[in-house]
Amino acid sequence: MAFDVDLFVIGGGSGGVRAARIAAEAGARVALAEEYRMGGTCVIRGCVPKKLFVYASAFADAFEDARGFGWTVEGARFDWPRFRAARDAEIARLEAAYRSRLAKAGVTLHDCRATVADPHRVRLADGREVSASHILIATGGWPVRPEVPGADLAITSNEVFELAGQPKSVAIVGGGYIACEFAGILNGLGTRVTQIYRGPQILRGFDDEVRAHVADAMRSRGVVLELGRDIARIEPVGAEKRIVLTNGESHVVEHVLLATGRAPNTHGLGLEAAGVALGRNGAVKVGDWSQSSVPSIYAVGDVTDRIALTPVAIREGQAFARTVFAAEPTRVDHALIATAVFTQPEIGTVGLTEAEARARGPVAIARTAFRPMLNVLAHRDERMLMKLVLEAGSERVLGVHIVGHGAGEMIQLAAVAVGMGATKADFDRTVAVHPTAAEELVTLPAPVEG
Ligand code: FAD
Numbered sequence: 001m002a003f004d005v006d007l008f009v010i011g012g013g014s015g016g017v018r019a020a021r022i023a024a025e026a027g028a029r030v031a032l033a034e035e036y037r038m039g040g041t042c043v044i045r046g047c048v049p050k051k052l053f054v055y056a057s058a059f060a061d062a063f064e065d066a067r068g069f070g071w072t073v074e075g076a077r078f079d080w081p082r083f084r085a086a087r088d089a090e091i092a093r094l095e096a097a098y099r100s101r102l103a104k105a106g107v108t109l110h111d112c113r114a115t116v117a118d119p120h121r122v123r124l125a126d127g128r129e130v131s132a133s134h135i136l137i138a139t140g141g142w143p144v145r146p147e148v149p150g151a152d153l154a155i156t157s158n159e160v161f162e163l164a165g166q167p168k169s170v171a172i173v174g175g176g177y178i179a180c181e182f183a184g185i186l187n188g189l190g191t192r193v194t195q196i197y198r199g200p201q202i203l204r205g206f207d208d209e210v211r212a213h214v215a216d217a218m219r220s221r222g223v224v225l226e227l228g229r230d231i232a233r234i235e236p237v238g239a240e241k242r243i244v245l246t247n248g249e250s251h252v253v254e255h256v257l258l259a260t261g262r263a264p265n266t267h268g269l270g271l272e273a274a275g276v277a278l279g280r281n282g283a284v285k286v287g288d289w290s291q292s293s294v295p296s297i298y299a300v301g302d303v304t305d306r307i308a309l310t311p312v313a314i315r316e317g318q319a320f321a322r323t324v325f326a327a328e329p330t331r332v333d334h335a336l337i338a339t340a341v342f343t344q345p346e347i348g349t350v351g352l353t354e355a356e357a358r359a360r361g362p363v364a365i366a367r368t369a370f371r372p373m374l375n376v377l378a379h380r381d382e383r384m385l386m387k388l389v390l391e392a393g394s395e396r397v398l399g400v401h402i403v404g405h406g407a408g409e410m411i412q413l414a415a416v417a418v419g420m421g422a423t424k425a426d427f428d429r430t431v432a433v434h435p436t437a438a439e440e441l442v443t444l445p446a447p448v449e450g
Helices: 014-025 040-045 047-069 080-105 177-189 208-220 310-325 354-360 373-377 407-419 424-429 438-442
Strands: 005-010 030-033 108-110 114-118 121-124 129-137 141-143 169-173 192-197 224-227 231-237 240-245 250-253 255-258 262-264 297-299 339-341 347-351 363-370 384-391 397-403
Touching (some): 005 014, 014 040, 014 080, 014 129, 030 121, 040 080, 047 080, 080 108, 114 129, 169 177, 177 192, 177 208, 208 224, 208 347, 208 354, 208 384, 240 255, 339 407, 347 407, 354 363, 384 424, 384 438, 407 438
Parallel strands (some): 005 030, 030 108, 169 192, 169 255
Antiparallel strands (some): 114 121, 231 240, 240 250, 339 347
16 A cells, blocks of 8 residues: 555654654655754753753852852843843754754654654644654643642743743642642742642652752752642642642742643643553553554654653654664663753762662762862852662662762763673772862762672
8 A cells, every 4th residue: 555654753852853854864855843842851851951941050150159259240131031041042952953954864844743643644734634654642741730629720840941031930840750849940040939749859750869968959059848748639820829738838929830640641632542552640651662552553762751851762663763764773872871860959860879789789879078179169068969779789870870960971971881781890990080079979879789
C-alpha cells in the first residue's frame, strides 16, 4: 500500500524534532504536526526559559558577593518586563531555527493539532487525513493540578513564564525539581517565596544528604519551606489568593504556583481506539526500541514516562529514526544518566544515591563539605558538598553527587568517568586542577565503609 508519508511525527518538541530530522536526512518522507510552538516544552516553557531565569536570578548573588571583592554596587534592580522581552526574543530565535532546520531537511510542517485515526492514518485539526507507514507519538507531558477546590486559580510552570510583572509573593506547591528551581529563581529575584510540600523532605529520589543540604541552603537564602503540609483549597482574596493547608494554616499570596508533577500528554489522541496500550498516567507503553503495542506506532520522550529529560527525549528520537529509517538498530541506555538541578545552590548528580546503593550491597562513602574560595571573601557561609558513593571493596564509583556553584557543569564530565567504570583510585590518580572547586573531587578523604 502506498502511504502519503513514511513517517508522521505528532509533536514538535525535543524528541519529535530530532526524530523527524534524522529520518528525513536518511531519505524518508516526513511530516510533523505541532499544535503550539516548535521546540516544545524545553525551548518554549521548560529548560531554556528556566535557565535564562536562573541566570537572571543569580546576579543577585553576584551583586551581593561583589562587595567582598571591593566593589560598590549601587542601585541594582531587576526589571521583569525587560528581562521577559529579552528572553522571549531568544526563544523566538530558537523556535525559528528549529523550524528552518526541519524545513531544510525536507520535513513538511503542519501547525495544528493532530490525532491518530488508525495505525496508519493521522487526522489534522482541519479534518484532513495523512496516511503514514509509521507514526511517532512525541507529545510530551503536561502539568497536573491537584484535585482541590480552587486549583484553577493557581498557575503552573506553563503560565509562570507568561507573568507580565514580578510577583511580590508566591506560594509554590510541590517538592520536585521544578518546584525547587522556581523557589530559588523567584526568591533570588526578590519575590517572597513559601514552598509547601507534603513529604518530609524536598527532592524525593535524590541523595538524602543532597536533599538536606539544598533544603538548608534554600532556607538560609530566605525561602520559607513548609514540609509535611498538604493543601486543602485555594480561594480568591481580591486580586490575591489564599492557600489553605489541611492543618488549618493559610497564606495569602499574589500567585500560587502548582508544581505537583507532570503526566504524559495522551488525552484525546485516539491511541486507545487505535489499539495502543497505555500504562500508568496514560503513558504510551513501549519496548526497548520505543515501539508501542501497535507495530507501526512508536513513542519517544516524556509521553512514555521513562526519564523526563530533554537529552533523553532527543536520544530516544534519534535512536528510533536510526533504527527504522537508517537501518542502524540503536537502543538507548537509560542507565547512568547525569542530570543537573538548577536550584540555588545547584545540584549535579549521576548514578546511585547512597540509599539505592546500600539496598544493593555494601558501600563506602567518600565525601567532603567545604566553603569554596568564592564564598570566603563574599562572607557567605554556604558550603559545597561532594560525595562519591562507592562499591565497598572495589571502590568502583556508583554515584557522584555535587551541590554548589558549577555542579551541573562538573557532573557532565564525572559521568564519563562513572560510565567507564572508574574507581576512587582513578579519581585520586588524576592530578587536581588548581584552584578550582572541582579539584576536591580528586582529593577526597579516604572513604568510610558501612
Ligand atoms: P515536549 O518537549 O513536551 O514536546 C511535545 C510537543 O508536542 C509540544 O510542543 C506540544 O505542543 C506538542 N503536542 C502535544 N500534543 C499534540 C498534538 N496532539 N498535536 C500536535 N502537537 C502536539 N529537562 C532537562 O533535561 N533539563 C532541564 O533543565 C529541564 N527543565 C525543565 C523545566 C520545566 C519547567 C519543565 C516543564 C520541563 C523541564 N525539563 C528539563 C524537561 C524537558 O522539557 C522535557 O523532558 C522535554 O521537553 C521532553 O521532550 P518531548 O519531545 O518528549 O516533549
